[in-house]
Amino acid sequence: MTTPPKPVTDFSKLCIHTITTKPWTIEEAARHYFEEGIGGITVWRDALYGRDIKQTGQMLRDYNLQVISLCRGGFFPHLEASGRQKAIDDNKKAVDEAAALGAPMIVLVCGAVPGQPLEESRKQIKEGIQTVLPYAESAGVKLAIEPLHPMYADSRSAINTLAQANDMAEEINSAYVGVAVDVYHLWWDPYLEAEIARCGKNGHLFAFHICDWKTPTTDMLNDRGLMGEGCIPVRQIRSWVEKAGFNGFNEVEIFSTKYWSEDQSAFLKKIKEAYLEHS
Amino acid sequence: MTTPPKPVTDFSKLCIHTITTKPWTIEEAARHYFEEGIGGITVWRDALYGRDIKQTGQMLRDYNLQVISLCRGGFFPHLEASGRQKAIDDNKKAVDEAAALGAPMIVLVCGAVPGQPLEESRKQIKEGIQTVLPYAESAGVKLAIEPLHPMYADSRSAINTLAQANDMAEEINSAYVGVAVDVYHLWWDPYLEAEIARCGKNGHLFAFHICDWKTPTTDMLNDRGLMGEGCIPVRQIRSWVEKAGFNGFNEVEIFSTKYWSEDQSAFLKKIKEAYLEHS
Numbered sequence: 001m002t003t004p005p006k007p008v009t010d011f012s013k014l015c016i017h018t019i020t021t022k023p024w025t026i027e028e029a030a031r032h033y034f035e036e037g038i039g040g041i042t043v044w045r046d047a048l049y050g051r052d053i054k055q056t057g058q059m060l061r062d063y064n065l066q067v068i069s070l071c072r073g074g075f076f077p078h079l080e081a082s083g084r085q086k087a088i089d090d091n092k093k094a095v096d097e098a099a100a101l102g103a104p105m106i107v108l109v110c111g112a113v114p115g116q117p118l119e120e121s122r123k124q125i126k127e128g129i130q131t132v133l134p135y136a137e138s139a140g141v142k143l144a145i146e147p148l149h150p151m152y153a154d155s156r157s158a159i160n161t162l163a164q165a166n167d168m169a170e171e172i173n174s175a176y177v178g179v180a181v182d183v184y185h186l187w188w189d190p191y192l193e194a195e196i197a198r199c200g201k202n203g204h205l206f207a208f209h210i211c212d213w214k215t216p217t218t219d220m221l222n223d224r225g226l227m228g229e230g231c232i233p234v235r236q237i238r239s240w241v242e243k244a245g246f247n248g249f250n251e252v253e254i255f256s257t258k259y260w261s262e263d264q265s266a267f268l269k270k271i272k273e274a275y276l277e278h279s
Numbered sequence: 280m281t282t283p284p285k286p287v288t289d290f291s292k293l294c295i296h297t298i299t300t301k302p303w304t305i306e307e308a309a310r311h312y313f314e315e316g317i318g319g320i321t322v323w324r325d326a327l328y329g330r331d332i333k334q335t336g337q338m339l340r341d342y343n344l345q346v347i348s349l350c351r352g353g354f355f356p357h358l359e360a361s362g363r364q365k366a367i368d369d370n371k372k373a374v375d376e377a378a379a380l381g382a383p384m385i386v387l388v389c390g391a392v393p394g395q396p397l398e399e400s401r402k403q404i405k406e407g408i409q410t411v412l413p414y415a416e417s418a419g420v421k422l423a424i425e426p427l428h429p430m431y432a433d434s435r436s437a438i439n440t441l442a443q444a445n446d447m448a449e450e451i452n453s454a455y456v457g458v459a460v461d462v463y464h465l466w467w468d469p470y471l472e473a474e475i476a477r478c479g480k481n482g483h484l485f486a487f488h489i490c491d492w493k494t495p496t497t498d499m500l501n502d503r504g505l506m507g508e509g510c511i512p513v514r515q516i517r518s519w520v521e522k523a524g525f526n527g528f529n530e531v532e533i534f535s536t537k538y539w540s541e542d543q544s545a546f547l548k549k550i551k552e553a554y555l556e557h558s
Contacts, residue, residue, distance in 0.1 A: 114494040114510040118467065151430040153467035154494045154510045160467050188397065188432035188439050215393040215433045220499060231393040231433045 005239030008250070008279055011272065015040030015068045015249035017209075018047040020271070021264045026056060034063035036268055040249040041065040043101060045072070045094065053100040061102070068249050069144065069180075069207060070094060070103040075111035076128030077121035077158065084124060087111070091132045098141045105142040105206055107180050112158040121158035126168055129177060137176050144206040145169060146180040151220055162186055162195035169204045178206035181241060182253065184213060184224060187232040193240050200244025208241050210234050210279055211254045222255045226270060228278030235279060250279055284518030287529070287558050290551060294319030294347045294528035296488075297326040299550070300543045305335060313342035315547055319528040320344040322380060324351070324373065332379040340381070347528050348423065348459075348486060349373060349382040354390035355407030356400035356437065363403060366390070370411045377420045384421040384485055386459050391437040400437035405447055408456060416455050423459040423485040424448060430499055431464075441465055441474035448483045457485035460520060461532065463492060463503060466511040472519050479523025487520050489513050489558055490533045501536045505549060507557030514558060529558055 008014075016038055021029050026047040033041060041060055048056060060067055073094040078084045091106075098106050110125045112118065129143060136143055147165040148157035159165050165179045179199050186192055199205045212230030217223050227234045238250065252271055259267050287293075295317055300308050305326040312320060320339055327335060339346055352373040357363045370385075377385050389404040391397065408422060415422055426444040427436035438444050444458045458478050465471055478484045491509030496502050506513045517529065531550055538546050 117512065118469070122469075149430065150428065150467040151496075151499075154492055154496075161469070164469055188429040190397070190401075190440070190443055213433055217430075217433075217499065220430075220496065233396065 005235045007235065008276060011037050011275070012039045013249050014038050014272070014275055015042055015066075015251040016271065017042045017044060017071065017251060017253040019044045019071070020252055020254045021268065022260050024264055026051070027059065030060050030063045030065060032265060032268055033065055036272060039066055040068045040251070042068045042107075042251050042253070043070055043103065045070065045097060048097065048101070053097055057100065057102040066249070067101060067103045068251060069105040069107050070098040070101060071107045072109045073106045073132075073143070074108035074157075077111045077113050077116060077124040079113055079116060084128065087128060088131050091128070092135050095132065095136050095139050095141050099139040103141070105144050106136070107144050107146050107207065109146055109148060110157045110159045112153060112155055114154050118153065118158045122164075125158060126171065129168075129172060133172070133174060133176060137174070142176045142178060142206060144178050144180040146182060147185055149185040161189055161191075162199065163191060166195055166199050166202070166204065170202060175203070178204040180207035180209060181205065182209035183232050183234055183237050184209070184211050187213065187237065192237070196237075196240045196244050200241070200246060205241065205244055205246045206248075207251060208238070208246060208248065209251045209253045210238070211252065219257065222257045224254045224256050226254065226274040228274050238279060250275070284514045286514065287555060290316050290554070291318045292528050293317050293551070293554055294321055294345075294530040295550065296321045296323060296350065296530060296532040298323045298350070299531055299533045300547065301539050303543050305330070306338065309339050309342045309344055311544060311547055312344055315551060318345060319347045319530070321347045321530050321532070322349055322382065324349065324376065327376065327380070332376055336380040336382075345528070346380060346382045347530060348384040348386050349377040349380060350386045351388045352385045352411075352422070353387035353436075356390045356392050356395060356403040358392055358395060363407065366407060367410050370407070371414050374411065374415050374418050374420050378418040382420070384423055385415070386423050386425050386486065388425055388427060389436045389438045391432060391434055393433050397432065397437045401443075404437060405450065408447075408451060412451070412453060412455060416453070421455045421457060421485060423457050425459040425461060426464055428464040440468055440470075441478065442470060445474055445478050445481070445483065449481060454482070457483035459486035459488060460484065461488035462511050462513055462516050463488070463490050466492065466516065471516070475516075475519045475523050479520070479525060484520065484523055484525045485527075486530060487517070487525060487527065488530045488532045489517070490531065498536065501534045503533045503535050505533065505553040507553050517558060529554070
């Protein structure tokens with residue numbers, strides 16, 4: 001709250017998630033991101049479907065795009081042991097994909113099972129991460145726990161605050177396990193600034209995702225806004241993240257039925273404008 | 280986590296919010312609640328529109344209904360001082376209505392302004408409550424801060440966890456200011472049990488609201504479920520609330536476009552069944 005946070009001035013630290021421009025193939029996305037001078041890309045696994053992943057990674061690098069992370073692993077909790085084992089197998093597969101792609105990190109949407117106590121899901125999440133961890137370490141791929149908004153606690157993640165993600169990363173205590181901070185999920189938290197500082201101090205601040213929360217929000221999944229369109233103090237939060245030592249990419253992750261229905265080239269220009277003005 | 284929480288066995292501590300059976304007038308609701316042997320009613324202010332409030336309170340008592348609270352006051356934050364003054368005036372009006380009705384308490388949905396920093400809104404909420412407090416005290420009407428789910432932090436409440444509500448109630452430190460615990464808003468919170476204990480210990484646990492969180496939830500406002508229809512451990516949370524010393528009513532507060540479109544008498548029977556089986 002001393003000096004106002006500074007705006008970003010260029011696109012070198014701008015990363016876009018392939019899902020943000022979902023109508024594009026990854027090849028189209030890469031070409032457009034390159035043409036617009038964007039520095040990084042985070043790849044959603046569905047974008048890799050049917051591709052040679054190594055070649056796709058090379059294609060991204062040929063377009064001067066730094067691969068920031070692979071989205072997403074996780075979904076560890078299940079009522080049955082067989083379901084939990086399937087999740088472990090799928091997370092190992094994600095590690096293979098990240099290694100082939102040249103992505104240094106996987107973002108984990110940790111999972112939850114409606115009706116299973118959150119405490120039990122949290123235990124299963126921790127066990128799942130610990131089981132996958134040696135495999136990830138030997139592949140040189142980091143795992144980023146992404147705390148999700150409490151409105152997803154029923155079925156998507158039992159980790160709903162940065163404090164919980166910090167707790168878990170500290171308990172697991174590996175250089176390969178950290179946290180992805182997403183403003184959409186965490187902006188409301190009265191302890192956000194302090195928990196970001198704690199996360200950075202422990203070397204656990206692996207990723208920073210941005211977008212905005214619109215009023216009204218008409219869909220719980222696919223109505224995210226561009227930075228500046230909503231109530232999230234994105235620039236303020238970025239300043240906290242940087243104060244905590246983070247100097248990685250600012251990743252634009254927007255799920256939006258509205259924006260997906262628009263011309264994606266025009267949308268990409270809007271993202272760049274919003275990034276300069278509101279991030 | 281020692282002995283499993285006990286079910287409720289009768290309807291003497293069951294309270295229903297008039298908004299739960301929104302298609303009914305308050306007169307219809309009172310008659311049906313009485314006929315079904317329900318012990319309490321919480322009145323939403325819109326249900327009083329055009330009525331003599333004193334007479335309405337008498338009508339409720341004639342139906343053997345204990346008036347638990349008046350919903351709702353609050354919405355203190357505004358960008359302009361004039362808006363904040365209007366909110367104060369409206370909350371005083373709510374105090375008058377509660378006193379006339381014979382309701383011992385008003386539930387506060389504290390408010391938030393999209394784009395105004397949450398910290399500022401929280402300050403305005405505290406000032407608002409403190410300003411209304413002497414008026415409420417002299418009318419013998421209590422004020423219950425209801426922490427709202429973080430998905431309402433943009434425009435409905437900047438108080439989003441029980442810890443925040445407890446903090447504020449303790450700071451204000453009056454026998455007339457406490458907290459309303461609603462499972463829908465708070466079930467996901469990893470600190471819920473501890474914060475309920477803290478709330479009770481301080482004499483601040485004024486009200487307990489129940490319903491359920493459905494998967495999927497298709498509307499952020501009006502798709503609440505009946506107890507047992509979703510993932511909230513209602514009985515577990517009730518046991519924590521009672522362990523914390525609460526012996527008031529269990530208030531069923533369900534906003535549901537689906538249920539409002541059904542026959543309300545049949546819905547009321549479903550509420551009673553769900554109450555016995557899942558509360």
